[in-house]
Amino acid sequence: VHALRSALPDERIVYLGDTARVPYGTRSPGTVVRYARSCAHVLLDHGVKALVVACNTVSAVALDVLRAELDLPVIGVIDPGASEAVRAADAQAAASGGPPPRVGILGTVGTVHSRAYDRAVARLSTRLEVVSEAAPLLVPLVEEGWLEGQVPELAVERYVGPLIARGARVLVLGCTHYPLLRPIIQSVAERLAGERVDVVDSALATASAISGLMDRRVIERSAPLSDSADAPAERLKLLVTDQPVGFQRRADLFLGEHTPEVQQIDLPTPA
Amino acid sequence: VHALRSALPDERIVYLGDTARVPYGTRSPGTVVRYARSCAHVLLDHGVKALVVACNTVSAVALDVLRAELDLPVIGVIDPGASEAVRAADAQAAASGGPPPRVGILGTVGTVHSRAYDRAVARLSTRLEVVSEAAPLLVPLVEEGWLEGQVPELAVERYVGPLIARGARVLVLGCTHYPLLRPIIQSVAERLAGERVDVVDSALATASAISGLMDRRVIERSAPLSDSADAPAERLKLLVTDQPVGFQRRADLFLGEHTPEVQQIDLPTPA
Numbered sequence: 001v002h003a004l005r006s007a008l009p010d011e012r013i014v015y016l017g018d019t020a021r022v023p024y025g026t027r028s029p030g031t032v033v034r035y036a037r038s039c040a041h042v043l044l045d046h047g048v049k050a051l052v053v054a055c056n057t058v059s060a061v062a063l064d065v066l067r068a069e070l071d072l073p074v075i076g077v078i079d080p081g082a083s084e085a086v087r088a089a090d091a092q093a094a095a096s097g098g099p100p101p102r103v104g105i106l107g108t109v110g111t112v113h114s115r116a117y118d119r120a121v122a123r124l125s126t127r128l129e130v131v132s133e134a135a136p137l138l139v140p141l142v143e144e145g146w147l148e149g150q151v152p153e154l155a156v157e158r159y160v161g162p163l164i165a166r167g168a169r170v171l172v173l174g175c176t177h178y179p180l181l182r183p184i185i186q187s188v189a190e191r192l193a194g195e196r197v198d199v200v201d202s203a204l205a206t207a208s209a210i211s212g213l214m215d216r217r218v219i220e221r222s223a224p225l226s227d228s229a230d231a232p233a234e235r236l237k238l239l240v241t242d243q244p245v246g247f248q249r250r251a252d253l254f255l256g257e258h259t260p261e262v263q264q265i266d267l268p269t270p271a
Numbered sequence: 272v273h274a275l276r277s278a279l280p281d282e283r284i285v286y287l288g289d290t291a292r293v294p295y296g297t298r299s300p301g302t303v304v305r306y307a308r309s310c311a312h313v314l315l316d317h318g319v320k321a322l323v324v325a326c327n328t329v330s331a332v333a334l335d336v337l338r339a340e341l342d343l344p345v346i347g348v349i350d351p352g353a354s355e356a357v358r359a360a361d362a363q364a365a366a367s368g369g370p371p372p373r374v375g376i377l378g379t380v381g382t383v384h385s386r387a388y389d390r391a392v393a394r395l396s397t398r399l400e401v402v403s404e405a406a407p408l409l410v411p412l413v414e415e416g417w418l419e420g421q422v423p424e425l426a427v428e429r430y431v432g433p434l435i436a437r438g439a440r441v442l443v444l445g446c447t448h449y450p451l452l453r454p455i456i457q458s459v460a461e462r463l464a465g466e467r468v469d470v471v472d473s474a475l476a477t478a479s480a481i482s483g484l485m486d487r488r489v490i491e492r493s494a495p496l497s498d499s500a501d502a503p504a505e506r507l508k509l510l511v512t513d514q515p516v517g518f519q520r521r522a523d524l525f526l527g528e529h530t531p532e533v534q535q536i537d538l539p540t541p542a
Contacts, residue, residue: 020302021291021292028513028514031512136414136415137412140407140410140411141408143407144407146408150421151422151426154421154422154425242299242301242302243300
């Protein structure tokens with residue numbers, strides 16, 4: 001949402017956080033698809049013109065189903081993240097004159113098992129190899145606000161170590177929680193590698209992909225919002241499925257501004 | 272389930288694990304009540320004669336609602352755990368001749384915020400003081416199988432440290448996941464305290480409370496199961512709401528035997 005608002009300040013955004021059923025990263029594909037479907041229908045009922053699946057697990061597991069079932073553009077975060085990683089690996093190869101480094105994916109169990117990043121990178125480059133590591137403890141660490149010190153460092157080292165050892169010098173933050181641990185991930189990775197490691201966050205790449213779809217008129221671009229006519233609540237609607245205790249504070253932190261009031265909703269029964 | 276089967280080998284058990292929506296410990300009370308209600312109705316449809324709420328968060332938050340709404344005995348894990356803690360604290364006071372130690376509760380955010388252990392201990396003893404610490408990272412550590420080494424030790428120290436510093440010498444494992452970290456919790460607690468610390472696991476106390484209800488005929492005791500007539504699947508039914516990948520292996524580990532096949536079910540929409 002933060003990246004989208006920076007890239008596309010005139011667009012109205014409806015955000016749905018399924019806080020009553022997170023985390024999705026440990027759930028089976030069937031359950032992720034059911035949950036994704038019920039979330040998508042809530043957003044469709046709000047009259048959205050495009051759906052951004054701002055979750056790696058859902059992008060990895062349910063994007064094809066959503067695209068097949070829904071009659072609007074559905075944008076995931078995997079392809080933009082993979083493109084960015086391929087660019088970074090190619091740039092490292094060009095700079096060193098050697099072969100490209102491997103691309104390392106740090107993700108949830110669901111994302112890693114789906115091999116969605118492997119397929120996305122393979123579609124973009126035939127010479128890049130992908131290595132992956134499921135990092136189930138990083139989401140709870142971020143949720144707990146445990147972002148510095150020995151525990152997150154040791155946890156990050158346990159997950160990043162095998163990727164660096166297998167030659168990854170580009171790391172994709174394959175979960176929307178991980179950017180908050182980016183400083184530790186970058187420093188642990190570079191300490192273990194003894195050289196530069198590029199860390200890729202797919203948020204900016206995704207926002208820029210959406211802007212590109214607007215340039216190509218796949219998604220209609222909104223007319224500029226007038227500051228006087230639109231209350232902040234019209235520009236950004238925040239919906240969650242559990243009581244929004246603590247959510248508002250975290251939303252303010254993530255978005256760097258005081259966000260409109262968070263609304264709690266019920267999800268329909270998954271089909 | 273393991274404690275119940277040891278204490279009451281003739282009873283048939285239906286177990287429901289809401290694996291598609293765990294963990295409950297971070298959810299708001301309203302959501303926990305809704306989820307608990309839908310789980311209870313599935314078990315009632317299986318014709319159970321008593322309902323054991325084998326989860327501290329649900330016991331802390333939803334027990335009164337379930338008892339008010341359901342027409343059968345509903346047993347939680349908080350009261351049995353609190354009784355055991357009071358016994359241990361009184362025994363320490365008797366042995367030392369001094370005042371009783373404080374009782375420390377290690378629990379989820381939901382359990383600690385509910386103050387259910389404080390109330391349960393206060394009902395049993397007017398002289399015992401309770402101190403609590405929410406330990407949100409311990410469930411993910413157990414789920415991840417990260418049961419020894421520096422990370423769980425540092426995490427346990429972070430949560431147990433404040434309890435020991437405030438005088439707790441009896442620690443209640445206020446979440447059904449924590450017993451798997453019991454060796455670390457006990458050793459960290461005794462290292463920090465420099466003396467003996469009693470660690471209370473409510474599973475055995477709960478099973479023994481249920482056996483007591485059967486002695487007092489609040490719950491009917493079943494006739495002995497004949498070994499030949501009842502297949503293992505009749506003695507223990509395991510239901511889960513997400514795909515049972517990995518669950519069977521963990522069930523075997525927890526129960527110390529090869530368990531019957533795990534069945535995936537859908538939950539009705541919460542009322």
